Amino acid sequence: MNDLLQRVKEIDIRQVARDLGFELIQTRRMLCPFHVEDTPSLVFYPPPQNEFHCFGCGKRGDVINLYADVCKIDFKTALEELGNRYIPGYDGHGSNKTRKIDVKSIYTQKPVEEKPFVFQEQFSRIYEDFQQFCLNLPATESTRKAAEYLRGRGIDDWTIRHFRLFVIKNYGLANDYLKEKYSTPELIASGIMNERGNLVFFKHPIIIPYYQNGRITYLQGRTIGDPPEGTNKYQFLTGIPRTIFNIDSLKNQRGNVEVYITEGAFDCMTLVKQGMIAVSLGSAKTFKKEWIKHFKKFNVWIWFDNDTAGQAGARDLIEILHLNGIYVGMKYLPSGIKDINEYFQQR
Ligand SMILES: [Zn+2]
Structure with missing residues (x-):
């Protein structure tokens, strides 16, 4: 069973999305089936990460979560069905049917508006x-x-x-x-x-x-x-949406100044100590669409960690900011240095 879980998790999430009937744009993104939108904000992280993340509604997960939630079935059923369909030689229980979903109706059906989170x-x-x-x-x-x-x-x-x-x-x-x-x-x-x-x-x-x-x-x-x-x-914190660390420092800044976006809060603190203007997202994959407005007038540099998650997150963020007309570039760390904090400590 554990072996099945591992093998199913490795099925290319983009293939599963395509087989469900979704149309992928540049093999990287698609219109989110979980919220109403006109521009696609659901991004795929290809294997080995093999996950999806919607920058519009925040929904994220692996291939099993995607399949389960789109088909409105539970995790176990989704695991069985994916095993039956994609793992050669897997002889599970459950039905062998190929699920067909009506993508069009998913997109046109206005889902019940979720109660928006209100910060008190x-x-x-x-x-x-x-x-x-x-x-x-x-x-x-x-x-x-x-x-x-x-x-x-x-x-x-x-x-x-x-x-x-x-x-x-x-x-x-x-x-x-x-x-x-x-x-x-x-x-x-x-x-x-x-x-x-x-x-x-x-x-x-x-x-x-x-x-x-x-x-x-x-x-x-x-x-x-x-x-x-x-x-x-x-x-x-449990159940509270994260805000941007040090966001107040962007207030009263001139346009066109350079603003750094980092992954970790300590990295942001390090840059501020160096005299730079910086904010942190707390992780490589948490950017939300409503945050775009904070960066409109600046020259933005993305400076994330030197690992797969960091680099993938940085590329997605660049794409999103760029599509929104923001002047944005990416900073790299020398190889062997894991984050900004370490970089400045070694200098
Ligand atoms: Zn969404």
Whole structure:
């Protein structure tokens, strides 16, 4: 079964899309079947990544997700059907039928408008309260470790203050404080707590606040140093759409100045420390169409990580910005250097 999953995940997602009846443009993109649009914003990442991502509605996934969601069937059924259809010699259960979908009706059927996410000012209040509480506690061992780690990455005291980074000095106290002040459903809605009513930043005590119009609109947690086995380096809020890190720095800038878009927040901080204007997206694949407007008047440089995901993400972003009339170029890192942060540290 695991072998089937692996093999099905490797079926070229573009082939499956074509076989479902979709028309691909330049073998890279198509009109999104999951939201109404006139210009195609669903992009395919060819194998080995083999995923799709819609820059219009944010929907993303692998070949099985695409198939399941287009056909409105569950994951297991989709896996079986794809196995039957594409894996030679696979003799699964389930039917052997070839699914035909009516692409035309998918596109013309106006789906029920999803309730748009509304960011509540209360969320900002919770994040800011949390930040203030953490800053006010006396320093602990984890503060020292965090500062040491950040310094090792070239994030100095100026940078920490400038971006108002903070550390969860005492997880238990922070948890209790928030629960005393706010209701659990409120905290869960703000993405800062999980369904069990615990702060989501259990293993991620370094907190990077994202500001928009002077208010915190997003929080990102980072482990101190390398994450433990089975944990990601970063922890994001649950169910809250990410905003752009350092977006306020684009306000009051002249037109035509050079603006850098980086993947990681630390990369952005590094460039700002170097005197450049920079923002970060938090990952290589999160760009949203409504963000285009922020970059209209600038000369944009995309400077992503030196890996497959980074380079693929950078190319897609260049295409999107370029199509929208934005002057955009790509910066590369020397080979062997993984990100901007490392690059400036080695100089
Ligand atoms: Zn879409």
